[in-house]
Amino acid sequence: MNRRAIYPGSFDPVTYGHLDIIKRAANLFDEVIISLANNTRKEALFTAPERMEMLKKGTSGVKNVRVEAFDGLIIDFARRNKVRVLIRGLRVISDFEYELQMALTNRRLDNSIETLFLMPSEGHAFVSSALIKEAAKLGADLSTFVPSFVEQKLKERLKNKG
Numbered sequence: 671m672n673r674r675a676i677y678p679g680s681f682d683p684v685t686y687g688h689l690d691i692i693k694r695a696a697n698l699f700d701e702v703i704i705s706l707a708n709n710t711r712k713e714a715l716f717t718a719p720e721r722m723e724m725l726k727k728g729t730s731g732v733k734n735v736r737v738e739a740f741d742g743l744i745i746d747f748a749r750r751n752k753v754r755v756l757i758r759g760l761r762v763i764s765d766f767e768y769e770l771q772m773a774l775t776n777r778r779l780d781n782s783i784e785t786l787f788l789m790p791s792e793g794h795a796f797v798s799s800a801l802i803k804e805a806a807k808l809g810a811d812l813s814t815f816v817p818s819f820v821e822q823k824l825k826e827r828l829k830n831k832g
Contacts, residue, residue: 677757678705678744681721682714683820684728687794691759696732706739745779756785761795
């Protein structure tokens with residue numbers, strides 16, 4: 671049986687928490703599709719191609735992972751790819767309400783597609799892309815939060831933006 675899952679997100683930027691979830695999912699499934707969403711609720715710091723590049727570089731050592739961009743409903747993307755499991759990361763309790771709403775909405779749209787929640791390792795449970803961007807603006811050392819190539823891109827982008 672070919673077990674496949676989709677891990678959707680905006681990944682702006684990808685963090686060690688995201689990469690931890692990706693590796694955990696890759697151990698559970700034959701293939702994990704990281705689907706880069708165009709989240710209309712958030713203003714992205716990086717373009718979709720930049721985020722794709724960072725995701726591909728960050729997951730280059732994980733053989734059963736591929737990265738694709740999508741627009742629209744994740745349920746439609748899952749149907750097109752014949753995937754029945756969505757992976758979502760839960761870091762802290764405050765994530766739960768939003769993730770539950772999204773999972774229940776997706777279930778109502780297509781009850782054949784399940785949502786599986788994974789928690790990152792304790793060391794990454796508090797890390798969010800928003801927090802990382804704020805820390806980067808203030809000149810923090812980000813080496814324990816994101817890969818070095820992401821830290822470099824973040825600092826370059828924020829320097830040019832400021």
